Amino acid sequence: MSRISTAQLAWRGFCAIAVIGIAIILAASRGGALMSCFFLTVAAGGLYLGRLFASAPIRPVDSDLALLLESIPGMVLVNGPNGELEYVNRQVLDYVGKSFDDLKSSRWAGVIYPEDYERIVNAWHHARQANQTMTIAFRLRHFDGTYRWFKSRNQPLLNENGKAIRWYALIFDIDQRKRAEDELRESERQLHQFIETIPALVWRATPEGQLDYGNSRLLDYTGKSSVALCSGGWEALIHPSEVEQAAHRWFESIRSGRSFEGMFRIRRADGEFRWTQSVGEPFRDAAGQITHWFGLLLDIDEQTKAEQTIRDGEQQLRLIVETIPALVWRAKPNGTIDYVNRRVSEYTGMSEIDLVNSLLLASVHPDDAETNLGMWQHDCNYGTSHETSYRLLRADGEYRWFQVRAEPLCDDDGNVISWYGVLLDIDDRRKAEDALRASERELRLIAETIPAILTTRTANGALDYVNQHLVEYTGKSPSELVHTGFNLVHPDDREQFLRIWRQSIQNGKPYRIDHRLQRADGAYRWFRALGEPLRDGAGKVLRWYDLLIDIDESKSMETALRNTQARLAHTSQIMAVAELSASIAHEINQPLAAVVANGRACQTWLTNSPPNIERALLVAERIVRDGEGAAAVVRRIRALFKQTAPAKERLNLNGLIMEVHRLMMDDFINKPVTVSLELDGDLPLAMVDRIQIQQVIINLLRNSLDATDSLNASAAPILIRTRHDEREIVVEVCDQGTGIPEPDRVFDPFFTTKNGGMGMGLAISKSIVEAHEGRLWAARNQPRGTKMTFALPTDDASQ
Amino acid sequence: MSSLRPALMPTIAVVDDDTRVLESLEQLLESAKYKVRLFASADDFLNATCLTEFDCLISDVSMPGTDGFGLIRRVKQMRPELPVLLISGGHNRIVDAEAEGNTHQVIFKKPFDGCALIIAIEEAIKASRSFD
Numbered sequence: 001m002s003r004i005s006t007a008q009l010a011w012r013g014f015c016a017i018a019v020i021g022i023a024i025i026l027a028a029s030r031g032g033a034l035m036s037c038f039f040l041t042v043a044a045g046g047l048y049l050g051r052l053f054a055s056a057p058i059r060p061v062d063s064d065l066a067l068l069l070e071s072i073p074g075m076v077l078v079n080g081p082n083g084e085l086e087y088v089n090r091q092v093l094d095y096v097g098k099s100f101d102d103l104k105s106s107r108w109a110g111v112i113y114p115e116d117y118e119r120i121v122n123a124w125h126h127a128r129q130a131n132q133t134m135t136i137a138f139r140l141r142h143f144d145g146t147y148r149w150f151k152s153r154n155q156p157l158l159n160e161n162g163k164a165i166r167w168y169a170l171i172f173d174i175d176q177r178k179r180a181e182d183e184l185r186e187s188e189r190q191l192h193q194f195i196e197t198i199p200a201l202v203w204r205a206t207p208e209g210q211l212d213y214g215n216s217r218l219l220d221y222t223g224k225s226s227v228a229l230c231s232g233g234w235e236a237l238i239h240p241s242e243v244e245q246a247a248h249r250w251f252e253s254i255r256s257g258r259s260f261e262g263m264f265r266i267r268r269a270d271g272e273f274r275w276t277q278s279v280g281e282p283f284r285d286a287a288g289q290i291t292h293w294f295g296l297l298l299d300i301d302e303q304t305k306a307e308q309t310i311r312d313g314e315q316q317l318r319l320i321v322e323t324i325p326a327l328v329w330r331a332k333p334n335g336t337i338d339y340v341n342r343r344v345s346e347y348t349g350m351s352e353i354d355l356v357n358s359l360l361l362a363s364v365h366p367d368d369a370e371t372n373l374g375m376w377q378h379d380c381n382y383g384t385s386h387e388t389s390y391r392l393l394r395a396d397g398e399y400r401w402f403q404v405r406a407e408p409l410c411d412d413d414g415n416v417i418s419w420y421g422v423l424l425d426i427d428d429r430r431k432a433e434d435a436l437r438a439s440e441r442e443l444r445l446i447a448e449t450i451p452a453i454l455t456t457r458t459a460n461g462a463l464d465y466v467n468q469h470l471v472e473y474t475g476k477s478p479s480e481l482v483h484t485g486f487n488l489v490h491p492d493d494r495e496q497f498l499r500i501w502r503q504s505i506q507n508g509k510p511y512r513i514d515h516r517l518q519r520a521d522g523a524y525r526w527f528r529a530l531g532e533p534l535r536d537g538a539g540k541v542l543r544w545y546d547l548l549i550d551i552d553e554s555k556s557m558e559t560a561l562r563n564t565q566a567r568l569a570h571t572s573q574i575m576a577v578a579e580l581s582a583s584i585a586h587e588i589n590q591p592l593a594a595v596v597a598n599g600r601a602c603q604t605w606l607t608n609s610p611p612n613i614e615r616a617l618l619v620a621e622r623i624v625r626d627g628e629g630a631a632a633v634v635r636r637i638r639a640l641f642k643q644t645a646p647a648k649e650r651l652n653l654n655g656l657i658m659e660v661h662r663l664m665m666d667d668f669i670n671k672p673v674t675v676s677l678e679l680d681g682d683l684p685l686a687m688v689d690r691i692q693i694q695q696v697i698i699n700l701l702r703n704s705l706d707a708t709d710s711l712n713a714s715a716a717p718i719l720i721r722t723r724h725d726e727r728e729i730v731v732e733v734c735d736q737g738t739g740i741p742e743p744d745r746v747f748d749p750f751f752t753t754k755n756g757g758m759g760m761g762l763a764i765s766k767s768i769v770e771a772h773e774g775r776l777w778a779a780r781n782q783p784r785g786t787k788m789t790f791a792l793p794t795d796d797a798s799q
Numbered sequence: 800m801s802s803l804r805p806a807l808m809p810t811i812a813v814v815d816d817d818t819r820v821l822e823s824l825e826q827l828l829e830s831a832k833y834k835v836r837l838f839a840s841a842d843d844f845l846n847a848t849c850l851t852e853f854d855c856l857i858s859d860v861s862m863p864g865t866d867g868f869g870l871i872r873r874v875k876q877m878r879p880e881l882p883v884l885l886i887s888g889g890h891n892r893i894v895d896a897e898a899e900g901n902t903h904q905v906i907f908k909k910p911f912d913g914c915a916l917i918i919a920i921e922e923a924i925k926a927s928r929s930f931d
Contacts, residue, residue, distance in 0.1 A: 586861070589888040590817045593909035597823035600913025604830035612830070619826045626819050706863050 075171035079154070081164055083128055092171070097143025113139035113147050124154070131156050131164045137174060149178035201297035205280070207290040209254045218297065223269025239265035239273045250280075257282050257290060266297060274301035327402070327423035329355075333416040335380035344423070349395025365391035365399050372404075383408045383416050389426065400427035453527070453548035459541045461505040470548070475520025490516035490524050501531070508533050508541045514551065526555035587633045591626040598623045636691060648687045650795060653729055654679045656690065657720055660697045673708050675701070678721040684794040686729050688772055693792075696765040696776075700733040700788045703762070707737025707786065716785075728774075728791040736785035740778065765790075809854035809924050810834040814844045814870065815886070816862045820909070824857065827913045833920070841865035841873075850878055854924050857916075860887040860906065871904070882923030886911065 069076055070090040078087040085104040093100060096111045103111065112120060116138035127134035134154040139147035151174040156164030195202050196216045204213035214222070214229045222229060222237060238246050242264035253260035260280035265273035280295030321328050322342050330339035340355045348355065348363050364372060368390035379386040386406035391399035406421030447454045447467045456465040463482045471478060474488055489497050493515035504511035511531045516524035527548045533541040598619040605616035661675060697720075704718045716736040723730050762776075769776040774792040781787040811833045813824045821837045828835045836853070838844040842864050844856070856874060860867035867885045874881055885906040905923075907916060 586888040589909040591819055593886070593888065593911065594817070594819035594823035596910040597820070597827045597913050597916075601823065601826035601830045604827070604913075608830065615826065615830070619823070622819070622822060622826075626823075629819070 075150070077169045077171065079167035079169065081166065083124065083167070086166075095142060096140065111141050113141065115139075127154060127156070128164065128167075131158060131162060137178065140171075148173060148175035150174060201276070201299070203280075203295045203297065205293040205295070207254070207282075207292070209250060209293070212292075221268060221297075221299075222266070237266050239267065246278075253280065253282075254293075260293070260295065263300070265301075266299075274299055275304035276300060326425075329421045329423070331380075331406070331419040331421065333380070333408075333418065335376055335419070338418075347392070347394055363393040365393070367391075376406075379406070380416075380419070383410065383414075386419070386421065389430075392423065400425055401430040402426060452550070455546045455548070457544040457546065459533075459543060461501075461544065473517070473519055488518040490518070492516075497529075501529075504531055505544070508535075514555070517548070525550055525552040527551060584633075584637055587637075588630050591630040591633070594626045595623050595630070598626070632691075636695060647691075648689050650685045651688055651690060651693075652683060652685055653688070653693070653731060653792070654683050654722055656688075656693055657697060657722065657731070660694055660701065661720070664698065664701060673705060674717045676717050676719050678719060680722045680724055683722055683724055683729060686772075686792045687795050688792065689768075692768045693772070696768050696790065697731070697733070699762065699765045700790075703788070704733055704735035704737065704786070707739070708735050724794065727793060729794055730789060730791045732787055732789045734781045734785065734787045736781065736783070739780060739784055740786050808832065808834055809920075810836065810852055811855045811857060811920065812836050812838060812844060812847075812853045813857045814838045814841055814862070814867075815859040816840060817859070820859065820886075827916070828920075831917050841867070841870040844870065845873055850874075850881075853881060854927070855920050856881055856883045857920075858883060858885055860885050880927050882920075882927045884916070884919055884923065 072089075073091070075092045075095065076087075076089045077085065077092060080086045085100075085107075088100055088103060092103070096103065098106075098111065108120075109117065120136055120138055123134050123136050133156065135151065136154075137149060137151045140150045141147055150171050152169050152171045154167050154169040157166040157168065159165050198215070199217065200215075201218040201221055202213075202215040203211060203218060205211050211230050211233055214224075214226060219226060219229060224232065224236075234246065234250065235243055246262045246264045249262050250260055259282075260278070262278045264276065264278070266276045267273050277298045277300050278295055279298075280293045282290040283292045283294055285291050324341075325343070327344045327347055328341040329337050329344060331337045337356055340352055344355055345352050350363070361369065361373060361376075372388050372390050375388055376386060378384075385408075387404065389401060389403045392402050393399055403424040403426045404421065405424075406419050408416040409418050409420060411417050448469075450467075451469070453470040453473060454465075454467040455463055455470060458464055463478075463485060466478050466481055470481065474481065476484070476488075486494065486498065497513050497515045500511055500513050503509075510533065511529070513529045513531075515527060515529060517527045518524055528551045530547045530549070532545050532547075534543045534545060536542050602616045602619040602623065605612040605619065657677065657679065661677065664675075701718070701720070708716050708718060718736075719732070719734045721732045721734070723732075762778075766776045769790045769792070772792050774790055776788070776790040779787045779789065811828050813821055813828070813835060815821050815824070816839060818839070821839070825835045825837055836847075838847070840862060841858065844858075845865070856870075858867045858870050865873070867887070871883050871885075874883060883904075885904060886909060887906050888909040905919060907919075
């Protein structure tokens with residue numbers, strides 16, 4: 001086995017110490033100047049130790065060196081090739097409070113913290129196996145029983161074969177650093193935990209802007225894994241419509257190194273984009289180089305939306321205020337207007353500025369201005385609601401009526417913050433109201449002045465208005481009338497009045513009741529009550545309007561008229577009787593006159609000498625004839641007026657007509673007329689009074705003769721025609737005489753077209769025919785004249 | 800002419816639409832020695848060419864065509880001196896006649912006394928002759 005020279009050993013020892021020193025210096029570079037000095041001293045110690053061990057075998061020989069080792073503020077120990085403890089300096093022994101032999105024999109047990117012991121043993125074993133430097137931290141027991149952290153670095157001194165021939169160890173107190181590290185770690189852990197649990201989305205990015213960290217809340221929020229978050233970057237998070245702007249700002253910040261601030265929507269795990277605000281700050285190292293960007297994302301979605309809602313609301317409110325069809329304004333607490341809506345400007349034609357300068361009041365009608373200004377100031381002073389109306393000048397120069405209302409807006413203490421007012425155009429309404437009032441006044445005037453009594457009633461008939469006339473007439477007050485009105489109706493009329501009236505109220509039909517009403521002086525006068533219901537659109541009665549017209553005079557006149565009419569009727573009856581008696585007298589006086597004249601003639605013929613017996617006999621015959629004629633007339637008249645049942649017998653009217661024709665032959669002889677007969681051969685029998693029907697035929701024929709006679713027409717035959725159908729026998733007497741202008745009137749008594757006629761003929765004839773259940777009528781004959789027709793029922797039909 | 804007429808045989812014209820009355824007056828007047836001519840209507844009488852032959856006219860009031868008053872008016876134009884006596888069967892016409900102011904005219908109401916008529920005729924003829 002070859003041994004290395006002492007010089008070699010010393011060099012190597014020096015190198016080892018130097019390495020250790022440099023390592024310590026490097027390690028302590030963070031430690032500060034004080035630590036650096038300490039390690040420089042140690043390094044110097046190491047240098048000397050190298051020289052010591054290079055020149056002599058182990059055991060401290062040189063007192064100076066030993067002094068150095070024993071006094072440096074650090075622990076040094078040396079182990080042999082097999083790990084056996086060869087040397088520890090006094091600092092070690094002082095610290096642990098044990099002797100070198102105790103340490104060597106116990107192999108550090110009881111000094112090294114039990115939990116660290118095995119780890120050290122293993123590491124030591126491993127280091128010796130591999131002949132490599134061991135660095136290990138462990139806790140070492142102080143003699144007072146407390147443990148402190150130490151760090152040991154065991155450096156092997158190798159021979160040519162690379163085998164450790166000695167181990168040098170420097171043990172230095174790292175307790176403070178260890179504690180600082182632990183605290184730092186704890187602080188870091190806490191910070192990390194804080195970052196992870198903070199209710200904020202935290203991110204970190206590289207100086208180039210690449211995301212490289214997101215806290216778990218951000219990961220939860222975005223629903224991405226850490227890797228996905230970092231690889232996807234911002235583009236995967238931000239709403240497409242905001243990406244560009246956000247990126248622009250982000251890169252701007254990265255370029256300039258200034259804070260980043262942006263607002264954009266982030267896609268949440270559930271896919272919803274939510275508004276977030278993001279701030280980023282650069283983190284710089286000591287040299288001012290940016291090492292990281294740290295940032296926060298704040299979810300401001302709710303807030304943004306709320307703001308948006310408020311903004312929308314405000315917008316809408318403004319829109320409403322600007323567009324509502326009213327003039328809106330706001331005033332300061334002192335009453336000065338500080339806002340008007342567009343409509344105010346439009347209406348007044350003034351600029352908003354002019355209006356705000358209180359010129360709105362300048363547009364108020366001069367007659368209304370003073371009063372209203374006073375009211376406004378009063379309300380402003382006391383903070384009371386303002387309500388009035390005045391005329392406001394429109395741009396075109398017209399004043400229009402406005403209703404004005406203003407309410408104060410107060411703070412919590414009740415101080416007026418501002419006034420809000422609205423002006424409503426009520427001009428049309430006002431004018432309509434004025435017109436209505438005027439028309440109402442007029443109507444009332446009419447109601448009070450028309451010369452009639454006017455009342456109105458509710459739908460159920462209760463009196464609710466009476467005009468002055470009723471009050472004056474009855475001498476009763478309206479309230480008395482409401483309760484006792486009906487008592488003023490004359491007792492004789494009351495029952496009927498109430499019956500009709502109640503019926504009308506019930507069925508809603510207009511009524512008209514004539515009744516007597518008691519006047520204030522007790523006298524009754526006749527009134528006509530006219531009631532008319534007023535209905536609504538659905539036809540329901542709303543109200544009754546009653547008009548009472550004084551008809552007392554007309555009622556009296558009516559009575560008088562009726563009396564007059566009665567007298568007239570009586571008179572005409574008397575006259576009719578007189579006329580009738582005249583015509584009857586005429587009918588009888590004719591034959592009587594003949595009788596009397598013949599009688600006197602007879603007397604004369606007989607008293608003449610010689611008596612003319614022949615002529616006396618002739619006139620005597622005529623006396624008898626005419627006397628009988630007169631008697632027949634009387635009989636007929638009696639039959640007519642006593643309305644005795646006619647002596648009816650079954651007859652053929654043709655026979656009756658031929659008889660009349662023969663009887664009247666004498667009448668025709670002296671006249672230039674012919675009477676022809678057209679008789680129905682199959683004429684059924686009729687049940688008739690011979691004399692009466694003969695009288696009818698005579699009357700008709702005589703009328704025709706007279707008409708023809710007065711015309712003086714020689715070739716105008718009179719035609720008597722008979723015909724029949726199943727029910728009736730018809731007799732027609734046609735002439736071509738003068739005709740009659742009013743065929744319907746010829747049957748009136750005393751209607752006559754003849755100067756000599758008495759007008760009874762046709763009236764009597766009609767009565768006779770109707771007494772036989774027949775009809776008699778007149779019509780124009782063709783081509784001229786009159787056709788008189790009567791129809792009698794056949795015997796079968798009359799049964 | 801009238802002086803040539805025999806004094807005791809005056810001629811009387813009678814107008815009436817009733818044959819019975821005409822016939823009875825013919826007998827009455829003839830029995831009193833008057834000459835009589837009968838007419839059934841006023842127009843028949845007026846159409847007669849010999850108005851001058853009559854000494855007196857007796858006419859009914861109510862007749863078809865021209866009535867008694869109408870006849871008097873016509874006769875007064877043609878022969879104002881001819882005496883006219885009216886006979887009437889009714890009353891209403893008389894009332895009308897009074898209204899027309901003809902109250903002085905003698906009207907005999909049917910039936911009338913034959914003696915009274917003859918006396919009236921004699922007086923009328925006498926009066927008319929005194930005018931001549």
